[in-house]
Amino acid sequence: MAVSVDLFGTLVAVSRPAEPADAVARELRERGVAVPDDWATAYREPQVTVEAGAELPLSEHVREALASRGVDADAETVAAAVRGAFDGPVETREGAETAVAAAAERGPVGVLSNCSVAGLVERTLRRSALDPDRFDAVVASVDCGYRKPDRRAFEAVAGALDVAVADLVHVGDDPATDGGAEDAGARSVLLTDTDLADLPGELEAMGCR
Structure with a gap:
C-alpha cells in the first residue's frame, strides 16, 4: 500500500x-x-x-x-x-506534518499535484514546514504530462511509488480532481469528508496498517 x-x-x-x-x-x-x-x-x-x-x-x-x-x-x-x-508565500496547513508521518508509517508516500509551473511543487515543498525527505516521490502534472482526474496522473504516482494503482490511496481536497483516483482504480480520502488531522484514523479504518 x-x-x-x-x-x-x-x-x-x-x-x-x-x-x-x-x-x-x-x-x-x-x-x-x-x-x-x-x-x-x-x-x-x-x-x-x-x-x-x-x-x-x-x-x-x-x-x-x-x-x-x-x-x-x-x-x-x-x-x-x-x-x-x-512563487508566493507558503503556509503549511495544520495537521499536515502529522498526516504525512502517519502515511509514511504505512508504506511509501508521495505528492501528486496539479501544477503547470515547472519546479514550483518542489520549491513549495522546500519552503513549507514539511520535510521533503518524508516523500518517496513527488509527481507534478507539468512533469508527468497529465492532470488529475486523468487516470494517467494516478498511474504516474503509483509507478513512482512502485505499487499497483489498486494499492494506492490518494488524499486531497478537491472531489473533481482528487476524486478521480476512484475512477483510476485507486482509493481516495477527500478532505471535504475528513479533516486532515483525522487522516491517521481514516487510513487505519481503510485497513492501511
Whole structure:
C-alpha cells in the first residue's frame, strides 16, 4: 500500500496573484523581455492545442503568446519569469506534518499535484514546514504530462511509488480532481469528508496498517 497526497489546498495554502497575466508580465520585464501592449489579451488566448487530460506547461503557453505578438524569448528566461510570478508565500496547513508521518508509517508516500509551473511543487515543498525527505516521490502534472482526474496522473504516482494503482490511496481536497483516483482504480480520502488531522484514523479504518 502507498499513499499519495495533493499539495496545494491539502498540505499547504499558498497565495496566488489576483491577475496572473500582470504578474507574469512584471517578471518578464524584470528579465528584459519586451512585453506586448496587448499582453493581457495574448495571455488569455489559446495558444497550443493539447489532448484532454494533458498538462501544458505554462511557460510554453507564455512563449507562444509572446511569439504570437512577434516577441522571441529564451525558454529558460520565460520559465524563470513564470515561476517567479507564482512563487508566493507558503503556509503549511495544520495537521499536515502529522498526516504525512502517519502515511509514511504505512508504506511509501508521495505528492501528486496539479501544477503547470515547472519546479514550483518542489520549491513549495522546500519552503513549507514539511520535510521533503518524508516523500518517496513527488509527481507534478507539468512533469508527468497529465492532470488529475486523468487516470494517467494516478498511474504516474503509483509507478513512482512502485505499487499497483489498486494499492494506492490518494488524499486531497478537491472531489473533481482528487476524486478521480476512484475512477483510476485507486482509493481516495477527500478532505471535504475528513479533516486532515483525522487522516491517521481514516487510513487505519481503510485497513492501511
